[in-house]
Amino acid sequence: MTETFIVVGAGHAAGQAVATMRSKGFEGRIVMFGDEPYVPYERPPLSKALLAGELELERTYLKKESWYPDKDIDFRPNTRVTAFDRKARTVTTAKGEALSYDKMLLATGTRVRKLQVPGAALDNVFYLRAIDDTLAIRKRMAGGSRVVIVGGGYIGLEVAAVAVKMGCHVTVLEGLERVMSRVVAPEVSEFYAQVHRDAGVDIRTGMAVSGFEGGGAVERVHCADGSSYDADLVVVGVGVIPNVELAAEGDLAVDNGIVVDEFCQTSDRHIWAAGDCTNHPNSLLGSRLRLESVQNAVDQGKTAAAAMCGDRKPYAEIPWFWSDQYDLKLQIVGLSEPGDEVIIRGNPDERKFSAVYLRHGKFVAINAVNMIKDFMAAKKMIAEHRAIDEDRVADAGVALKDL
């Protein structure tokens, strides 16, 4: 009997997983379900090159459309899996179809967190998660447009950079006291806020959006402090929520993500999960966590697919992330925590510096701004729990790897 692997989701983790299944020699049936009309694609360009119109759509695809039939992968676009039955080992789709599986991978990803304020459903209030979101925003955005961005995280700031370069009037409303506060040090937030201001973006922090006003389409954004901002379009980037409902209704363990072990296996021995939707252990960090990252999606996609093919290798990578804004390459390694000591290397005025995080004297994370060598060295040093000469960290004249 031919075995069947079902993959629920068609994002980065799913795309990596089906490629790994075939490269590991799995010759059985693979069926991959995606909500969207597209084959698995890279999401990072959605808020950068694709939004700017500098990249053809097809070049965001992880593999060409023809690759899937060539590899005998049955890709079902526009098809949502609505339920599965662990005992019978079947899935049901929104189209009413039922399919049996021998093994299943859940790569359901995340969805955007929506604002619950009056007027949030007005036209031209956009979120950004999928290709169609980017295409819709791009259609509305032109030189001279008044663009209000809600949320000063990666997505919001990347969109701001593209929009202001396009000649839009851009305002960023961030709820907390500084931009990218969840992922970078205060000095890095301050630097990025200034870079955006220098480029012409009106960055406002500590702003709670209280509602949108307009007849049909949005015309104005209101904040709790009484201020308001005229808008031709709004882009909201205030985080994501893991898609765990399917897993929970299927009676799998769920706790801020689908709970998996180091091989990406869920609480059911026939079901694996990978990517943004998982709560997974990481032996290098000594903790469980859920990540929203390309690196994690790719590496877990591989780990899960390999395990499904009988090749069990534990997943343990130091997380890393990147964000491109203007000519600045922000690269992040590790996970910082409030209370970590931060030491700045290099000079923000020269647009080349790093924030090095120490926890109890140990090197745990870095935010590197145009400091590629620091990023590369940090990946190794943090994974190896290497000691660092604390007194010399601030001296950018000394290579990080030599500290």
Place this chain on the structure above:
Amino acid sequence: MAKIFITNREGAESEIEGEIGISVMENLRDNDYEIEAICGGQCSCATCHVYIDDAWMEKVGKRSDEENELLEELECVQPNSRLSCQVEFTEDLDGLAVTIAPDE
């Protein structure tokens, strides 16, 4: 169409019909070679490292500063190292020979 000759990490040689106008990385990825290319071609991760056959070094051109910094930090860097996402495959490169560098 133009050819790319590829030596994989096990030393096995093969050839593909390369697509013009996209990067060597995209050509390798579309043909299931074992490069990760996690950042998708943004010159941000150094996971698409290849060695260019010496005869092609001049035609392939020089590394950018960013690419150079990424490469210099790799253990397996050589004078003929390139990040394949930063090499656009053109008609002029018909017959290009590359070796996929070790994973690190």
